[in-house]
Amino acid sequence: MLTIYSVPVAAYCAKIRIMLDHKSIPFEQLPPPGGYGSDEYRAIVPSGNLPAMIHDGFMLSDSEAIAEYLEDAFPSIPMMPDTPKLRAKAREFSRSHDTRLEPAVRAMYPYVDFKTRDPDAVRNGGALVSKQLSSLGLLLSQNPLDTGTLWSCDCGFAVTFAWIKAFESAIDLPVTWPDIVVDYDMRLQSFRVVREELAAYQPAMDAYLEKAKPR
Missing domain, CATH: 3.40.30.10 (Glutaredoxin)
Incomplete structure (x- = not known):
């Protein structure tokens, strides 16, 4: 088990x-x-x-x-490519999420609470998130991986994109989305498992964001 x-x-x-x-x-x-x-x-x-x-x-x-x-x-349904160079590229994508984009988004959590929100910090945070999305766009423009497959390196991005969009609404996070990243987000949501996880995850996000509302 x-x-x-x-x-x-x-x-x-x-x-x-x-x-x-x-x-x-x-x-x-x-x-x-x-x-x-x-x-x-x-x-x-x-x-x-x-x-x-x-x-x-x-x-x-x-x-x-x-x-x-x-x-x-559990190799029967592979989520990594089958050549050393493509596997390295998949790891590059995954590391770019874990060490660049997600930490920039996570830095916004302290500013969710309406009572202690710092508008300047939110603006600066939005600029950093936008910078990381721009860098991701450059990676995607040279992406050698099969775009019809859900890779392990995609899974973190699907969740982090959901948080960025939630922060845009909840704390007015100013974010610029490159078109290629918007297309990537839509492609990830074309996979059933991504849609189902995000739907199941939404209540936890909503509960966390309750404190973003004026009280």
């Missing part, structure tokens, strides 16, 4: 669920015992990170490590 430790609003957990569903891997999902970062949870997952995975007694944390393990352990 494969178990994923998760909390409803965690974006990287949603990323892994997309991959699990696309690969048709049965799994159960549990909250971290004692809560995120608790001593009880750290006794199982020393890093305290989410998501974490236990598969037949094997524990692994960090979403990218889990994604690569799933690809190796």
Whole structure:
């Protein structure tokens, strides 16, 4: 049995669920015992990170490590290309999400609460997110991967794009979307597993964004 430790609003957990569903891997999902970062949870997952995975007694944390393990352990539905150069390109896309775009978006979380929002920080954050989207657009313009396939490197982007759009509405995050990135977002949503995960994930996003409303 494969178990994923998760909390409803965690974006990287949603990323892994997309991959699990696309690969048709049965799994159960549990909250971290004692809560995120608790001593009880750290006794199982020393890093305290989410998501974490236990598969037949094997524990692994960090979403990218889990994604690569799933690809190796369940190869019947591949989500990585089959040549070294294309696999490297897929990893380049994935790292660009995890180390550039997603951190720029995550930096906006402290400004969601209407009572403590800093409009200047939101404007600056929007500029940084736009810069990272522009960089992604350049990567996409030279993308050698088959665009008819859902790759593991796509899964994080699908969730992060949803957060960017939510922040545009909830906190007036000013974002410029390159057309090629808009097309990429639409292409990701053409996959059933992406649409279903985003629909299931929406209530957690909505609950988190309640504090963005004036009170």
